Structures are given as structure tokens and as C-alpha cells.
Amino acid sequence: MANYTAKKKAETRGRKRKTSGTTSSSTPFGQQLPQYVYTFKKRGKPVCILRDPNLHNGAEIRLDLPPLSPDFWNSYKEAYAGTRLNRKIAREKQVKQIKDSNHGAPGTLKKLFTDYMTDSVFLETLAPSTQKERRSRLDRFAKIPTPKEIRELYSSMGQLPFGKIRHSHLREAHKTLSKTPAEADKTAKDLRAAFRYAIDMDWVETNPADGLPVLTGYSEGHQPWTDQDIEVYRDFHPIGTKARLAIELFLEFGERVSDTRRFGWPLVSQGYLEFTQQKRPNQKSPPVRQSKFIRPQVLELLKQSPTGDLVWLAREDTGGMHSAASLSHKFARWAEQASVFQTNEDGAIRTSDKTGKPLPKTAHGLRKTAAIQLAEAGGSHTEVKNFGGWKRDDQASHYVANANARLLSKSAMEKKSKA
Numbered sequence: 001m002a003n004y005t006a007k008k009k010a011e012t013r014g015r016k017r018k019t020s021g022t023t024s025s026s027t028p029f030g031q032q033l034p035q036y037v038y039t040f041k042k043r044g045k046p047v048c049i050l051r052d053p054n055l056h057n058g059a060e061i062r063l064d065l066p067p068l069s070p071d072f073w074n075s076y077k078e079a080y081a082g083t084r085l086n087r088k089i090a091r092e093k094q095v096k097q098i099k100d101s102n103h104g105a106p107g108t109l110k111k112l113f114t115d116y117m118t119d120s121v122f123l124e125t126l127a128p129s130t131q132k133e134r135r136s137r138l139d140r141f142a143k144i145p146t147p148k149e150i151r152e153l154y155s156s157m158g159q160l161p162f163g164k165i166r167h168s169h170l171r172e173a174h175k176t177l178s179k180t181p182a183e184a185d186k187t188a189k190d191l192r193a194a195f196r197y198a199i200d201m202d203w204v205e206t207n208p209a210d211g212l213p214v215l216t217g218y219s220e221g222h223q224p225w226t227d228q229d230i231e232v233y234r235d236f237h238p239i240g241t242k243a244r245l246a247i248e249l250f251l252e253f254g255e256r257v258s259d260t261r262r263f264g265w266p267l268v269s270q271g272y273l274e275f276t277q278q279k280r281p282n283q284k285s286p287p288v289r290q291s292k293f294i295r296p297q298v299l300e301l302l303k304q305s306p307t308g309d310l311v312w313l314a315r316e317d318t319g320g321m322h323s324a325a326s327l328s329h330k331f332a333r334w335a336e337q338a339s340v341f342q343t344n345e346d347g348a349i350r351t352s353d354k355t356g357k358p359l360p361k362t363a364h365g366l367r368k369t370a371a372i373q374l375a376e377a378g379g380s381h382t383e384v385k386n387f388g389g390w391k392r393d394d395q396a397s398h399y400v401a402n403a404n405a406r407l408l409s410k411s412a413m414e415k416k417s418k419a
Helices: 002-020 070-081 083-102 109-117 120-125 128-142 167-175 181-200 227-236 242-253 296-303 324-337 363-376 381-388 393-418
Strands: 037-042 045-050 061-063 272-276 289-293
Touching: 045 070, 061 070, 109 128, 109 181, 128 181, 167 181, 227 242, 227 324, 242 296, 242 324, 242 363, 324 363, 363 381, 363 393, 381 393
Parallel strands: none
Antiparallel strands: 037 045, 045 061, 272 289
16 A cells, blocks of 8 residues: 555656746746756755756756755756766666665565665765665664564564554664664664655654664763873874874864865965865755965974875875775874873773773864864854854854863962962
């Protein structure tokens, strides 16, 4: 029944699509569009496509919104240059691979996961790395054995009819992931997203994944580096080493590993480091462009340090760019060599649950430290927010509030000592 309903909805959308697009007349957006550009709504959301019969055999190519914006014209040019079609072909190939490897019987939870992961919203709004991780977690969840009372009928969660799944079924399966709380919480988030998709498609009325327990407690995430940590690291890694250059770049510019790995002379313009942050909340979010002034002492440090031709923190073997993961791991080894480790609240060194080895502090912890240093130096909320490239106010407010608390505490103690 669910498949019949989905088929009828798809046919209805197809009929609407043929009549809702316009070329040079008024559109749902109230704007004039170029020839062969069509607009319509898909599940209540506006969509803009190019369908030129003389281009790529009339292939339907998605364009960026809003119409007539700079992003729209860039995507329009890309469509005629062929790059948009190449991405469309790659995405269709990805969808086929998912369906071939992750298919499930009609109406089952496995089939719901497949439909969700091949939907255009999933493929176009989530970063490729996020798609890969979510796909892996949902595949693992589909293989979890069902609760005992229904195991005779269905051996795994993926075989359950998703329309009959109750919250208790998901809760029992979710408990089996309790040994890895962080992954369990991410899986719960993935399940909620998959069932929200089912609700949007009118396949179910409620979300049985709502209310799954959060297994992880509060975590500060990557630990900031203390002044002592930085001093110990600098003593171990002198100027002239790549390890020393790395920590100075992280502290100076306060950027993520995914951006710092790309820093190099091609990004320098008129004394500024000009780049676009790689991380975005989703693929539809506007990119965050950064412009960081390069102080003279940084230029002097670069002269004294081993750098690559294109990127400053180049790989030793090829001279090319590190991946974000490889640079993170390499910096963790440098911190480990300098004996800079994470600590618990009681001051004890934190160890890995898997290996029992001490956990070194991370490069991302230096991003926090850089924001803290700016806030404690008197940086305003706007300056801290711009420095980190954050879109939300609360992220910068956290650092400014903590810095103000420390300064007020120091001021209060000085006044008390004079009394």
C-alpha cells in the first residue's frame, strides 16, 4: 500500500512539474527567468531546474536558489559548461550503487533507509562525509537483531515493516549500542531524520524515533591548550621544524584543520590570507569567507620554517597537501612527543578506552585556545565571532563570557587585597 501511495504521489508531482515551470512569464518566485529554466515546488520547497532540449539531450539540471542571484547565475553557467551535468551523473551513479547494495523489501525499514538515502534532499544538503557516516550507521542499525517477542517473524531490524515499528522496538535496538554512547546518539539522530522523511512522504504519521534516550553526558569536546601546554610543546619543537610551524599557525589564525592544511602562498593577497572555510552546516548554507591579516612575525617564522611550494604544512613524501585526517593525526603525534596530554577534572591524564594509552591534545583544541586568548585580550563579541568564522552568536559568547568572568574575578581579588 505504501509503495502504491508513493507511486501515485510521484506521478502527481510529475504532472505538476510539467505545468508549473515557466520560461519568461511570472514564476512562483515572481521573477523573470531565462529560457528553459523552470521552477516548481517539491514537498513544499522551491526547486529551480534547467531543461534545455539542445543541451545534454534535455537532461534536467538543478540550479541554485534564489533565482537570478549570484549563486543562480554561477550554477547556470556551470550547467552550460558541463560541470553541473557531470555532478548529476555522478550523483545518479551513487544512487544506483546505494540501491544495488542496500535494497530492502518494499515497506521494510531497510527500504525506507534506501529511499531516504537516495532522496535528492539527502544528497544535496548533506556533505559527502556526513552522507557516508550516516549511511554506515543506518546500515549497521538495520542488521541489529529484533526484540525477542518478534524475532520469529523478523530476524533483523531492517526486515521490520516501518509502518508498524513502535518506539519500544527502536528503543530495544538502540540499547544494544550503549557500549559506544556517542555512536548511539548519532544513530538516534539518523533514525529521526529517516522517519521525518517518511512523514514528509505521508507514509507514517508519527516519528517513533522521537524520545530515544541521550546516552552521552555533557562534554566540552576538544580540550583547550593551557599556557603551560603551549610552552612545553614549544620547548620540545624549536623554530625551524614543521611541528613548531603547525602550532603557531593554529594559534595565529584559529582555524580548523580542514582549512589550515590549505594555507599557503597562493591564498595570500596584499598581506592577507584569503580563503573560504570548508565546513558548512549543510551544502545549501552560504560559504564563510575569511580574510586574516598576516603579522610580520608570522612572515618571519615562515622564512625560518620548512614549507611546501603551494601549502605551508606540506606532506614530507609528496610535498602536496595533507588530508584533514592525516594532518590531525600527525599533529597528535607531535603533541604526544612533547608529552602534552588531555587531563580529567582531577588532573589525571586521560587514556584511550581501546588502547589504554594517554590521549594527546588536539589541533582543534588550539582553535579554542586562540579564541580564548583573543577574548581575554579584550576582544569584543563581534571580533571573536569574526575571528572564528562562526555564524551563531552563542559560540563566540561562550568564549567572551568565560574571559570576562576570569577578568572580573581577578579584578575582584585585587580590590579585596587592597581593602
